[in-house]
Amino acid sequence: MKQNITMGFAAVLFLVSCSNKEKMLDSLADYNNAKEAKGYHFGDKLDLPKEVTENAESVTISFGDKETTDLTIDPKFFTLGDNAVTFNIKTKGGEVLNQDATINVFTKTPEQNIPYTIVADYPHDPKNFIEGFVVEGNTVYESDGMKGASQLIKYTLGSDVPRIVAKQPAEIFSEGCAIVGDKVYQLTYQNKIGFIYDKNTLKKISEFPLPGVIGEGWGLTYDGKNLIATDGSKNLYFLDVNNPSKVVKTMAVGGNSTIYNQLNELEYHNGLIYANVWHEPVILKINPVNGEVIGKFDFSQLTKENDKGDSEHVLNGIAFKGDHMLVTGKNWEKIYEVTFK
Incomplete structure (x- = not known):
């Protein structure tokens, strides 16, 4: 009986964990898709959804062979135009989640x-x-x-x-x-x-x-x-x-x-x-x-x-x-x- 209870509890934790991961990744995908057309300018800060920030121990962005914890659009890291990046999220549960995205950086002044x-x-x-x-x-x-x-x-x-x-x-x-x-x-x-x-x-x-x-x-x-x-x-x-x-x-x-x-x-x-x-x-x-x-x-x-x-x-x-x-x-x-x- 105890074994069944333990297995059931573990299954619940697993489902909760999967649900949290899906919510984090889905919310991040929705955020990135919404921002892709609008884009960013140098100096802008990425305002990630709370589903990510409340459940993440850390978030980094990798771009080629570079990686940063700074969520500011910095010209030292990003370029004008499309930037293919990967979000790397370490959850409070110790798991690492990855999601590819495109961050578009535009100029502030219209041509x-x-x-x-x-x-x-x-x-x-x-x-x-x-x-x-x-x-x-x-x-x-x-x-x-x-x-x-x-x-x-x-x-x-x-x-x-x-x-x-x-x-x-x-x-x-x-x-x-x-x-x-x-x-x-x-x-x-x-x-x-x-x-x-x-x-x-x-x-x-x-x-x-x-x-x-x-x-x-x-x-x-x-x-x-x-x-x-x-x-x-x-x-x-x-x-x-x-x-x-x-x-x-x-x-x-x-x-x-x-x-x-x-x-x-x-x-x-x-x-x-x-x-x-x-x-x-x-x-x-x-x-x-x-x-x-x-x-x-x-x-x-x-x-x-x-x-x-x-x-x-x-x-x-x-x-x-x-x-x-x-x-x-x-x-x-x-x-x-x-x-x-």
Whole structure:
């Protein structure tokens, strides 16, 4: 009889324990789901539900190889945009519960929609699947992708006939490019290497392995000190210009209510970074100090006029001619010159 009572009591404790665990995890899931769309800002405190706080001995958040007991959204720990984390709860009963979640961190100031005016257009070879686009004076340096068709070309703005063509081997898929002094740096998509050319002749000088953290090469620009690369994520990678295989720092990009992943073609101009988002007809204006998106250009109409119904013929070219922006896209027939304030 005593044995039956003991077993029954143990069963009750087990059921109560399971019930408490489920309540803790369910309430935490509901809380995280409710906060995911609204998001947080740096400095905000996570106000976890009482079902968690009243039954937890401790709560930590792990993010990659980092872990913290501080429930404040600290930029030392979190980045702008989406953060994949795990909540680790040690209950007062000594059990450890884990729950994965996404914590979105947004900027406090909404990004400005920037009006612009088209003041000129120039021909662009529609055969070119443009991946990188830089202009110096009246000279265009363009990196075109696709295996078997990748190339780096140089031509005069206003002409779609190249002055110099550097063809790539068939297995190479070229991506973003940037000018540093008398050299052109060029990324590749999945070949894990980059190239350095003589700017005047487009003769290849050398090549370098992409940093291991960069899964794919996408966009590239130069801020006067470092190369800046994208890999299709929310991150900007600042690379040592003398050793492009070395990442100097990584910066996430974020807006006031939007997660900007798939950052692609880049341009640095007058202390700001401009980036397009793959498969989106927008160009972002980014503060290079903190990754905050402070402005946005909407090129929906130009994209519609130039994609000819092909979803891959996306906006993908940003350069500057003085203070005027030049924009184009993959297989577009034109380059547009726009002014803005």
